[in-house]
Amino acid sequence: MVGGGQLARMMAPAATALGFELRVLAESDDVSAVSAVPSSPVGDYKDLETLLEFSKGLDVMTFDHEHVPPAHLRALQEAGVNVQPGPDALVHAQDKLVMRAAIDRLELPNPVWASVSDVAALVAFGEETGWPVVLKTPRGGYDGKGVRIISSPAEAAETGDWFEAMSPLLAEAKVEFTRELSALVARTPDGEARAWPVVHTVQVDGVCDEVIAPALDIPVEVAAAAEDAALRIASELDVTGVLAVELFETPGTGAGFLVNELAMRPHNTGHWTQDGSVTSQFEQHLRAVLNLPLGATDALAPVVVMKNFLGGDNQDLFSAYPLALASEPAAKVHCYGKSVRPGRKIGHVNLTGTSTADVDDVRRRAAVVAGIIRDGRVPAEEPAAILEENA
Numbered sequence: 001m002v003g004g005g006q007l008a009r010m011m012a013p014a015a016t017a018l019g020f021e022l023r024v025l026a027e028s029d030d031v032s033a034v035s036a037v038p039s040s041p042v043g044d045y046k047d048l049e050t051l052l053e054f055s056k057g058l059d060v061m062t063f064d065h066e067h068v069p070p071a072h073l074r075a076l077q078e079a080g081v082n083v084q085p086g087p088d089a090l091v092h093a094q095d096k097l098v099m100r101a102a103i104d105r106l107e108l109p110n111p112v113w114a115s116v117s118d119v120a121a122l123v124a125f126g127e128e129t130g131w132p133v134v135l136k137t138p139r140g141g142y143d144g145k146g147v148r149i150i151s152s153p154a155e156a157a158e159t160g161d162w163f164e165a166m167s168p169l170l171a172e173a174k175v176e177f178t179r180e181l182s183a184l185v186a187r188t189p190d191g192e193a194r195a196w197p198v199v200h201t202v203q204v205d206g207v208c209d210e211v212i213a214p215a216l217d218i219p220v221e222v223a224a225a226a227e228d229a230a231l232r233i234a235s236e237l238d239v240t241g242v243l244a245v246e247l248f249e250t251p252g253t254g255a256g257f258l259v260n261e262l263a264m265r266p267h268n269t270g271h272w273t274q275d276g277s278v279t280s281q282f283e284q285h286l287r288a289v290l291n292l293p294l295g296a297t298d299a300l301a302p303v304v305v306m307k308n309f310l311g312g313d314n315q316d317l318f319s320a321y322p323l324a325l326a327s328e329p330a331a332k333v334h335c336y337g338k339s340v341r342p343g344r345k346i347g348h349v350n351l352t353g354t355s356t357a358d359v360d361d362v363r364r365r366a367a368v369v370a371g372i373i374r375d376g377r378v379p380a381e382e383p384a385a386i387l388e389e390n391a
Helices: 006-018 048-054 070-078 087-094 096-105 119-129 153-165 220-236 281-289 317-327 356-375 385-389
Strands: 113-116 133-136 147-150 169-173 179-187 193-195 199-204 207-213 241-249 257-263 303-310 332-335 345-353
Touching: 006 281, 048 070, 070 087, 087 096, 087 257, 096 169, 096 220, 096 257, 113 119, 119 133, 119 153, 119 169, 147 153, 179 220, 179 281, 193 220, 207 356, 220 241, 220 257, 241 281, 303 356, 317 332, 317 356, 332 356, 345 356
Parallel strands: none
Antiparallel strands: 113 169, 133 147, 133 169, 179 193, 179 199, 179 241, 199 207, 207 303, 241 257, 303 345, 332 345
């Protein structure tokens, strides 16, 4: 696996269970995966010779992120390396302009969009579609980075530095949506594919904060169409491994959703599968890229909540474990082994519920655990009785 972040780290237990040797090309010796994967040489994924050296003896090369240059991926293939997903598929997760064109070509629900090469083109797009519009960098953006809301021609005039850094950029009509969804699927090189239930994702400041699986109160036909769209994207673009299709829910319009973004790797919106699905996204990704039969994707409970926790006041996360784990014995905590910085993803909590009617209670309990770890104390708004109930 190229990239030593938390996704590579969470791949390790699945590889161990299946008896596979996992190797990770780490960006530095202090990234998340190094402490979990014995074979984690440090190297620059932007250097082709490093990638070629790392590839020696591998059955398959896959990725923790989408940032390896496409030319390097093609050179690896030419050298006989089994790269999964391949560059022709991965480019749709690397370049949002390529992705938007592909979604149009597949006649799937897409926001109104355009490739804009300068401020004048951005203003023309805004005047045609109506303000505000969303301006995105096609490459390199994630977790809300590389995204800017433009509300007027005057604000558009202030984006010259973006066009100087990268051109063309992606302009999209701002979508009026009720919530964000994610359709997660996996596909093998031979074309076997499976989908997990469509989930509801809650974003805060452009970062995934919470996932509710399955998405509640979603019309059956909308959930089915979203799942079908994700499976079709995987098939038509020849995706292998896990594919996350992030969606805007738009009730009463068209299919009831629009495609937002694609990710071709395990994804934050699939972390709930670690403790809430027969097969986790990490095991499934390994099965898929190795062209093995895929596992069942049934949910293990009527509702599963995944709650992220970001860096906060507490620098010593483990000092909060006694209180956090006592507050909710059913919670499953996944810590990424990262140094704590404000706003940095450092872990998540999974918690299952016995009934969809209990979803608000499950969300609250998961948030309490995450909050204790983040802040080192019980959130002020939560009564101490919560701890007594679960002692």
